[in-house]
Amino acid sequence: MKRTLLKALVFVTICAAPALANEPLPAVPPIPANNSMSSQKVELGKMLFFDPRLSSSGVVSCATCHNPSFAFTDRVPRALGHKHQVGPRNTPTVLNAAFLSSQFWDGRAATLEEQALGPIQATVEMNESLENVVGRLKEIPEYKKMFIEVFGGKEAVSSGNIAKAIAAFERTLVTPNSPFDRYLMGDTEAISTDARKGWELFQKKGCNACHSGANFTNGEFYRIIVPGSTDLGRFEVTKKEEDKYKFRVQTLRNVALTYPYFNNGSVVRLPDAVKVMSKEMLGSESGDEEAALIVEFLKSLTGTMPRVDYPVLP
Template identity: 60%
Template structure:
């Protein structure tokens, strides 16, 4: 009888300890989860650029429209290819007449959640960013006046701009920017494994991905890679292999901004290789090692690199679904 009671007591203690361990584990993971935010389903919409279905459709057409480039063959989608994570997967962008740019093409996925645009942050908003590539000599090389005039040659654009902006004479550069920005705000990638995990699906992440998330926090990566886009939108000094780019300094002229670049989003980072401002690193594992070395002053062990890499694969969300437009 005493033996049976002792065994029952031991079983009860074991069960209690198990529940206690589970509770401790849940509390521990809650501490890690607090550093991350699910990606919202809708991007912030500015008061001066309301989002309408026809404006988004117009912006989509302009995004794929090559005739607003000097050559007539380059569009926004040339470098921001939907099939390639809205990048081009080459080290540095190739533009007008085969010119090679100075920097790697950043993805426009979830760009609406960033506090500034371009590697050097020279544009604060999607609206400010939209026209730059059109008139840049090394990209689309089309003066804005000529781009606008080309659009005016098509009845469908005349009709769509008039419907969106309420005027028969609505094809202007500012409205082109508003339309492009409206479309880009729809390029959101929700429902990643991390998002599902944060929403309560404990099986959304593998054990290795959970270890990678813990390492990501413990090592301090979240100091810069935080918020819904996993970017603080701030500028940090880093010199990656082969780069002589002065970065933010070219915008501000401030000595402290030499070699400083805006923190890139880590959303969909497994799809948006090669990495860094010059695109010289094609391996995600190597990019992790370089970041640890340059920003954390540490060499990560191989197993931790692999865990973080697995975690970053959990940042790939559902790609935007839309039909490629038939252009006039």
């Protein structure tokens, strides 16, 4: 009874706000005024992203969990971090995170800059203090020189600048030009007939009420208890009763590559994830055939991967 009421409420909320159209992904994401891009800053951010010396063990880097070969995820249900501890949540992709209006499944960081310092300090991730990281990087002359060149000033090596450099690198991790983007731009042959049927279903069923805009997320939080989850989601951040079990709408770009799915990684196959969504979010179950067509459409959201050459670290 309570659930039905909640679902009805969700539905009303969705319908109240007009959904943004699903548009082609821009090649460049929004760049904040206080962190302009430069090729040297991006290079420094890339080095830091791949550098396990940002962790206390010296073996965990951002790329350990956000592995470029796995579309910047780790392909395990829940992240494995410091001393092989299993964290509470699934690793989302960093691809196109630059387009998100908030970071993390519960949206607890507003920007990529704010997000970047979280995993370094999280005990189940990299388990290191910012003070130690800054101290360590200062002792590496090549890093010190780069920080000074990019940021200037006496305190160039700082946690704030580490975050800025990593965020600048992440803003290059975007995947425009997917077959679906080309379809939207007028190339009717860019996706298969089944994918086109799937796109029709995606709209007809109302998936695009939440998975809207260029990045296929409206950035809002909705109540969902995915299989096997006890996670309170957004409630952990706001402590508001109405935010219990709410999670941010996930991007669907490159979703064919970012399995396993959901905040706890409990669903491995994409058709099964589609079925969960149909039932839980829309109250209209998808059979095998319908799920397969929607999956064909979702596969067309795999874009051109950014070219990332492994940095040689000092």
